[in-house]
Amino acid sequence: MQGVNLKLDEIRKAVIEMDDVKTAQLVNTALKQGLAPQDILNNCLIPGMKEVGELFTRKEYYVPEVLLASEAFYAGFNIVSPLIKSQSTEKKTKVIIGVVKGDIHDIGKNIVKVLIEASGYDIMDLGKDVSTERFIKAVTIEKPAVLAMSSLMTTTLVHMEEVIKELIKKKMRRNIKVIVGGAPVNEEFANRIGADGYAEDAMQAVKLIKKITIG
Amino acid sequence: MDRITPVINKDSHFAIFPIVCVDHCAHIANVKFSDVAIDGEKIAQVLTHGYNCYQYDMVLLFLDAYIEAQALGCPVRFTPYSTLLGPRSIQGFDRTNEIIKAAQILMEKIKVPLFVSIKGPFTLASFLTGMQDFLKMLLKDPTHAKAVIEQALDFQTKYLERLLEVGANIFIGDPVASATVISPVVFRDFAYEPLKILLSMIRKKGALSGIHICGDTAPLIPMLDTLGTDILSIEDITIKSTTLKMGGVSTSTILRGSPADIRTEMERALQEPRLILSTSCDVPVETNPDNIKAMIGWAHEYTDN
Numbered sequence: 001m002q003g004v005n006l007k008l009d010e011i012r013k014a015v016i017e018m019d020d021v022k023t024a025q026l027v028n029t030a031l032k033q034g035l036a037p038q039d040i041l042n043n044c045l046i047p048g049m050k051e052v053g054e055l056f057t058r059k060e061y062y063v064p065e066v067l068l069a070s071e072a073f074y075a076g077f078n079i080v081s082p083l084i085k086s087q088s089t090e091k092k093t094k095v096i097i098g099v100v101k102g103d104i105h106d107i108g109k110n111i112v113k114v115l116i117e118a119s120g121y122d123i124m125d126l127g128k129d130v131s132t133e134r135f136i137k138a139v140t141i142e143k144p145a146v147l148a149m150s151s152l153m154t155t156t157l158v159h160m161e162e163v164i165k166e167l168i169k170k171k172m173r174r175n176i177k178v179i180v181g182g183a184p185v186n187e188e189f190a191n192r193i194g195a196d197g198y199a200e201d202a203m204q205a206v207k208l209i210k211k212i213t214i215g
Numbered sequence: 216m217d218r219i220t221p222v223i224n225k226d227s228h229f230a231i232f233p234i235v236c237v238d239h240c241a242h243i244a245n246v247k248f249s250d251v252a253i254d255g256e257k258i259a260q261v262l263t264h265g266y267n268c269y270q271y272d273m274v275l276l277f278l279d280a281y282i283e284a285q286a287l288g289c290p291v292r293f294t295p296y297s298t299l300l301g302p303r304s305i306q307g308f309d310r311t312n313e314i315i316k317a318a319q320i321l322m323e324k325i326k327v328p329l330f331v332s333i334k335g336p337f338t339l340a341s342f343l344t345g346m347q348d349f350l351k352m353l354l355k356d357p358t359h360a361k362a363v364i365e366q367a368l369d370f371q372t373k374y375l376e377r378l379l380e381v382g383a384n385i386f387i388g389d390p391v392a393s394a395t396v397i398s399p400v401v402f403r404d405f406a407y408e409p410l411k412i413l414l415s416m417i418r419k420k421g422a423l424s425g426i427h428i429c430g431d432t433a434p435l436i437p438m439l440d441t442l443g444t445d446i447l448s449i450e451d452i453t454i455k456s457t458t459l460k461m462g463g464v465s466t467s468t469i470l471r472g473s474p475a476d477i478r479t480e481m482e483r484a485l486q487e488p489r490l491i492l493s494t495s496c497d498v499p500v501e502t503n504p505d506n507i508k509a510m511i512g513w514a515h516e517y518t519d520n
């Protein structure tokens with residue numbers, strides 16, 4: 001059992017060390033040794049990416065490091081994910097994310113997206129400069145549990161409120177939780193526009209989603 | 216009248232310039248930005264309109280961040296404002312001649328120092344490659360990243376020569392080199408040297424220089440201070456620096472705050488021994504002109520007393 005545990009920890013470390021090739025190799029070896037794909041995901045890949053998020057919060061990692069670590073995470077995730085899908089009947093909670101209209105700052109959103117996906121959610125990324133109509137269309141079609149909107153500019157914050165108003169108008173608001181984030185956003189703003197929550201960073205966003213989707 | 220140089224030379228406490236750019240000037244002049252963005256004469260016209268309206272102590276010719284990237288083949292959309300659509304992939308569309316034309320006109324018309332904004336080679340390289348790919352390349356394939364930065368630097372040295380020929384002062388914007396995005400080590404290894412090269416060209420010509428980096432700059436200040444730029448435009452001016460700082464009023468306050476809020480931030484900022492009293496970044500397009508006038512009016516009042 002000692003040997004297996006060691007491999008698991010090596011996978012976690014390979015993600016933290018941003019090594020995509022090694023992560024994929026180790027995941028394949030672990031699968032050959034009979035480890036369950038779900039365990040590899042839950043006990044190695046996700047904890048690895050979580051630690052990366054913490055390193056970023058502590059400013060020990062910067063954006064390039066997080067992007068490379070997420071490549072390593074996906075190198076493993078893309079191997080285990082199809083295996084888990086084929087075995088599991090459980091549906092993952094769906095989250096839609098995007099940067100609001102007029103705003104092209106997507107570095108932060110991309111980090112939030114990776115950590116949400118790394119925490120076991122099914123995420124759909126609408127990208128940046130997303131119009132209110134596109135948000136509404138995606139929510140109508142995909143019926144996610146959570147809509148996550150990001151904005152880095154004071155001038156584009158208004159579009160978050162616009163999307164929420166449109167959800168209310170279309171009688172879709174009760175079926176979805178809306179969370180907001182980005183540098184100029186705060187708790188008070190989130191409350192004022194009628195969002196269900198605000199997260200300061202990517203780690204908080206994951207915690208918030210977990211909290212509001214329970215029950 | 217030049218109120219900027221005396222501050223740089225430590226002969227004066229402060230000068231005033233909220234970072235009013237072409238987009239806001241076009242907005243208050245009721246002209247479509249997309250028409251201005253490709254026409255040097257119109258650029259000069261709207262900037263002159265802005266200057267006449269506000270009477271600040273310098274003029275910044277900043278149109279959008281993508282002049283050089285577009286010239287090198289990045290697709291850009293102008294409506295309603297400039298948006299970078301992707302990495303280098305098409306035939307270049309060169310607006311540098313329009314910028315130079317605008318600079319020439321403004322040098323004639325305006326009696327305060329004119330600064331033309333150019334991109335730092337690090338940020339320009341990120342546009343050419345695509346942000347995500349570039350940031351990853353810095354760690355994964357540093358040789359390739361350096362080669363792209365070198366191409367960007369090559370373009371910028373030629374563009375800079377032409378601008379210096381006109382007699383303009385230069386502001387270098389390098390927002391992607393912010394410590395909000397990259398580590399101080401990456402800054403040192405990739406962004407520092409190209410800035411140094413450009414700044415030495417500016418110094419040799421006897422022109423004034425500024426650097427603008429937004430977000431977190433605290434860990435970069437020791438390096439920025441050795442670059443020898445005249446002005447450092449940063450978000451948090453309470454950080455200690457040996458270079459003359461520029462900033463003081465946050466862009467959210469100028470956009471959403473009252474004149475009293477603006478005044479509070481200005482009073483705090485003026486505790487600095489020397490300062491170009493300014494905004495932390497570009498004045499947002501839709502900013503109420505009364506807020507900008509209040510900022511400048513109060514600065515003039517403060518000087519008179």
Ligand code: B1M
Nearest residue numbers: 104105106107108148150153154181182183201429430496
């Ligand atoms: C839904 O739930 C959630 C939960 C948490 C969420 C979330 C969603 N979304 C984010 N979070 C949170 O988690 C993330 C990870 O922990 C965090 O994400 P962040 O995005 O905050 O953090 C990232 C990991 C790193 N941070 C960043 O990437 C932003 C850094 C700064 C320096 C910045 C950059 C790099 C850029 N910029 Co610009 N830029 C600035 C920024 C300065 C600053 N103080 O933030 C800011 C945002 N920019 C600004 C401006 C004005 C502009 N920029 C522009 C352009 C650019 C670049 C292209 C050069 C580049 C962006 C590249 C890209 N693809 O994203 C222009 C915008 C064009 C447009 N239409 O959008 C332009 C208009 C400048 C111009 N005139 O061209 C300012 C906005 C001012 C304001 N308050 O309105 C700015 C604050 C700078 C300043 N000092 O004023 C959290 O906020």
